[in-house]
Amino acid sequence: MDPDHHNLSFVLNKPGDVTYEHRTIPQLGPYDALVHVHYTGICGSDVHYWKHGRIGNYVVNDPMVLGHESSGIVVSVGSNVTSLAIGDRVAMEPGIPCRRCTRCRGGKYNLCPHVKFAATPPVDGTLTKSYALPEDFCHRLADHISLQEGALVEPLSVAIHIVRQAKIKPGQSIVIFGAGPIGLLCCAVAKVFGAVDIVCADLSESRLNFAKSYAATQTYLTRQQTAEAAAADILRTCGLSEDGVDVAIDATGAEPCIQTSVHLLRTGGTYVQAGMGKSEVVFPIGALCGKEITVKGSFRYQEGDYGLAVEMLAKSRLSVKELVTNVVGFDEAETAFWNVSTGKGIKTLIKGVDVVDGPT
The missing domain is CATH 3.90.180.10 (Medium-chain alcohol dehydrogenases, catalytic domain)
Known part of the structure; x- marks a missing residue:
């Protein structure tokens, strides 16, 4: 040859x-x-x-x-x-x-x-x-x-870009939907960025057990209910402020998770869409406007994200x-x-x- x-x-x-x-x-x-x-x-x-x-x-x-x-x-x-x-x-x-x-x-x-x-x-x-x-x-x-x-490093860079889009600050609270690799890495990056309450929500109990051992401070097993009820239940069972969380990230693309994320947020909170699902979904625009929520998409990674991922690993900021x-x-x-x-x-x-x- x-x-x-x-x-x-x-x-x-x-x-x-x-x-x-x-x-x-x-x-x-x-x-x-x-x-x-x-x-x-x-x-x-x-x-x-x-x-x-x-x-x-x-x-x-x-x-x-x-x-x-x-x-x-x-x-x-x-x-x-x-x-x-x-x-x-x-x-x-x-x-x-x-x-x-x-x-x-x-x-x-x-x-x-x-x-x-x-x-x-x-x-x-x-x-x-x-x-x-x-x-x-x-x-x-x-x-x-x-x-x-x-x-x-590639999926870690994706997670870094997502969390940077959310502009996480020390002391903030965050709920992340999805305990796949991206959701899990978002938990880890959010912790490095200073989030103190990091809730990971998913349908899989085994994945949530892993999330808790890895980087999440709390987990939530999702079930079928309205988005408003799910949001209230997450805030209550996870001991979060009844006013809502600072940041919500959806790493699933599932419509119920998207809707619940918006209802979870405090006034002035930030929502980042990371997961890809249906091209069009029913979105709670009333809650979006009434709470003046910042909504961002996230696509791959941009200048500095890959370098930061390599540096975080080199300095053992996460694993x-x-x-x-x-x-x-x-x-x-x-x-x-x-x-x-x-x-x-x-x-x-x-x-x-x-x-x-x-x-x-």
Whole structure:
């Protein structure tokens, strides 16, 4: 086989149809680095493409390599690279913006209309042996941070952006709906930012038990009831102020959670929508206006979020290794998609091609 084509990749051909293929090893520009991918986590968007072949207007029309939550080791660098060396261990930031538009120049490159984001059609993802990135999108990991932990820098950056959107201040209270990886990481980041009451709400008792042991100060098992009743019950059973909480974050996309979040807030509180569900929902606009609530969306991460995630791990401000509940080989990659789709564990990682057992 031509060595330039010896780049084994996990490819989605159409919904439910995946294959392993050898792709061309990327050619490096002068400011690029080639990374041997060691670990890749799977999230809900990956599973959605695997199951349905599309998310909104992003449609898989041609075979596409999946994966975007990755870490690895630099194996080659371009001629003008100065910040990286062969052998560096890095977390891989998977969205490359144009750097020239108004959004990019303002630091909000997550909103760049020309961004090329891994495993978002038609851009190939990171479930491949070798992946190329600009040097400034390869974030070096501290020596004591494993590459398994490095693969969780991507979802941690998502959580950091969500909590920064909420503008959490020391001493504040927050309710987070969803005890999946993003909701759990929001709990951890909110704690670092100084929140004192951190309630995690979810349908799964086992996940709530994990949330309590991880970063939440309290948990709430959701059940079927009106949004107003649920909000009142959360405030009462969790011993929160009857006036409401400072911040509510929905990391589920479920309409009842969205509605309950608004009713949970105090006057002047802040609501952040992080989870993606139906494109349109019934929203309690009366409560929104009457309490003059600030509402924000959150999309991926922007300038400084990835760097802050790496720094938090380096300085042990929080930990992510507890979230890794399963690691599978590259030849078992589809198992990770089944695990996520069925809610098995918290975070499943896929080892890269030719990666031996154990965190590195």
